[in-house]
Amino acid sequence: MPVFIQNLGVSYYGLKLYRREYGKKFRAMLEEFEKQQWYSYDELREYQNRLLRKLIKHCYDNVPYYNQVMRGRKLKPEDIKGVDDLKKMPLLTRETIKEHGDELLAGNVNQKKLVIGYTSGTIGVPMKLVWDKRVCLVKNVVDWRQKSIAGIKPGDRMAFLYASAVVPLNRRKPPFWRYNWILNHLHFSNYHLLDNVEYYVNKLSAFKPKAIEGYPSLLYVLARFMQSENIVIPVQAVFTSSETLMPHQREALEAVFDCKVFDFYGLAERDVFATECEFHRGKHLNEDFGITEVMVDGERPTKAGEMGRIVATGLHNYAMPLIRYQTTDVTMLASSECACGRSFPLMENVTARDQDFLVTADGRRISPYIVVGITRRFTNIREHQFIQEDGNSLRILIIRSDSYTDEDSRALIEQMKNVFGEKMNIELEFVSSIPRTKSGKFRAVISKISAEF
Numbered sequence: 001m002p003v004f005i006q007n008l009g010v011s012y013y014g015l016k017l018y019r020r021e022y023g024k025k026f027r028a029m030l031e032e033f034e035k036q037q038w039y040s041y042d043e044l045r046e047y048q049n050r051l052l053r054k055l056i057k058h059c060y061d062n063v064p065y066y067n068q069v070m071r072g073r074k075l076k077p078e079d080i081k082g083v084d085d086l087k088k089m090p091l092l093t094r095e096t097i098k099e100h101g102d103e104l105l106a107g108n109v110n111q112k113k114l115v116i117g118y119t120s121g122t123i124g125v126p127m128k129l130v131w132d133k134r135v136c137l138v139k140n141v142v143d144w145r146q147k148s149i150a151g152i153k154p155g156d157r158m159a160f161l162y163a164s165a166v167v168p169l170n171r172r173k174p175p176f177w178r179y180n181w182i183l184n185h186l187h188f189s190n191y192h193l194l195d196n197v198e199y200y201v202n203k204l205s206a207f208k209p210k211a212i213e214g215y216p217s218l219l220y221v222l223a224r225f226m227q228s229e230n231i232v233i234p235v236q237a238v239f240t241s242s243e244t245l246m247p248h249q250r251e252a253l254e255a256v257f258d259c260k261v262f263d264f265y266g267l268a269e270r271d272v273f274a275t276e277c278e279f280h281r282g283k284h285l286n287e288d289f290g291i292t293e294v295m296v297d298g299e300r301p302t303k304a305g306e307m308g309r310i311v312a313t314g315l316h317n318y319a320m321p322l323i324r325y326q327t328t329d330v331t332m333l334a335s336s337e338c339a340c341g342r343s344f345p346l347m348e349n350v351t352a353r354d355q356d357f358l359v360t361a362d363g364r365r366i367s368p369y370i371v372v373g374i375t376r377r378f379t380n381i382r383e384h385q386f387i388q389e390d391g392n393s394l395r396i397l398i399i400r401s402d403s404y405t406d407e408d409s410r411a412l413i414e415q416m417k418n419v420f421g422e423k424m425n426i427e428l429e430f431v432s433s434i435p436r437t438k439s440g441k442f443r444a445v446i447s448k449i450s451a452e453f
């Protein structure tokens with residue numbers, strides 16, 4: 001298919017997206033949320049309490065799992081008056097979501113208007129999640145609220161570099177990007193990046209984006225090249241997310257793009273959203289999006305300077321509400337307030353996820369986000385781990401669910417070969433458990449081939 005037709009396809013999709021996500025409703029809500037970020041602590045609490053009461057009542061009336069949990073604890077909706085009463089509810093683990101997924105769905109929502117997604121989080125186990133339109137809109141709004149802090153508005157020229165191939169994997173010549181004319185967005189392929197950095201930099205220079213957004217590790221590849229060639233492409237802001245942004249990466253990006261980096265943290269579950277303000281002193285938890293607790297052993301809130309697990313209660317998803325959802329991410333709350341005056345609490349950087357890269361038969365490096373992005377669609381795989389010992393073979397340990405079939409194996413191998421090439425020997429190994437590291441961490445990817453960036 002000619003490139004311009006594909007661009008049109010991307011743009012047609014963009015038009016639909018634009019109407020859905022940037023229409024009147026979006027603009028009105030963005031205006032409202034821009035005011036909310038200046039709420040005093042008391043105003044914010046009042047807002048959270050009001051939304052929480054409404055959500056709890058909905059859960060009691062319409063969500064079988066929560067109805068049962070609350071009855072079991074002899075709780076009525078009026079027993080939870082606000083954030084301080086949240087502790088009366090139990091923590092929700094990923095295991096519970098997997099076991100009771102369907103009972104977490106509200107019985108009174110229009111099933112046709114829902115968005116379904118799968119997340120593997122940090123531990124490589126796919127989990128089905130369901131969102132309603134409202135939470136999708138709010139998520140979009142809080143994203144643009146942070147962009148607005150950086151001086152970026154919907155419609156501004158933006159370039160994106162996320163884990164997405166965008167163009168056919170076997171393409172050897174540019175373009176390695178697609179342009180969405182409606183949104184004014186340029187999407188780069190991550191898959192072709194390492195062998196074609198110069199083309200990417202030239203394209204960026206010609207496109208003159210107002211902002212750039214992507215994974216730190218991918219943008220850092222561009223920055224390293226630009227530093228070695230003494231190239232500077234000034235933009236208004238760089239947004240990074242999904243991986244832990246290392247200080248040296250931030251420094252390099254700020255130098256080559258002559259701007260500030262705004263790193264943000266958005267839980268795939270759409271319960272937590274944390275963003276940098278103009279002071280860049282950590283990330284503000286957007287507490288009008290969800291209520292965030294940081295807890296030790298699931299028992300108590302952290303003390304100052306202590307690390308703990310993020311426990312999230314989304315305030316806007318009525319399709320599959322997650323109350324006190326225990327995430328796999330660990331963080332630390334900052335003890336001081338931010339000079340900007342927002343009462344959203346500040347979070348230090350979340351701990352790093354394992355960022356090992358796999359290598360294709362012809363020497364290309366593959367982000368774990370790509371492979372995990374593929375496997376998470378296989379809902380019959382309960383848990384998996386990629387192990388690579390050399391450049392020609394890749395071992396995948398798999399814990400199957402009861403409904404796993406040979407077709408799953410065939411499709412998985414085929415999709416892996418699409419990424420790693422036909423020559424890669426893909427071995428599936430069915431196991432009953434997957435060992436953890438000494439510190440008890442699960443690693444979705446273990447690469448024994450060093451890939452340096």
Ligand SMILES: [Zn+2]
Pocket residue numbers: 277278279280284338339340341342
């Ligand atoms: Zn601030």
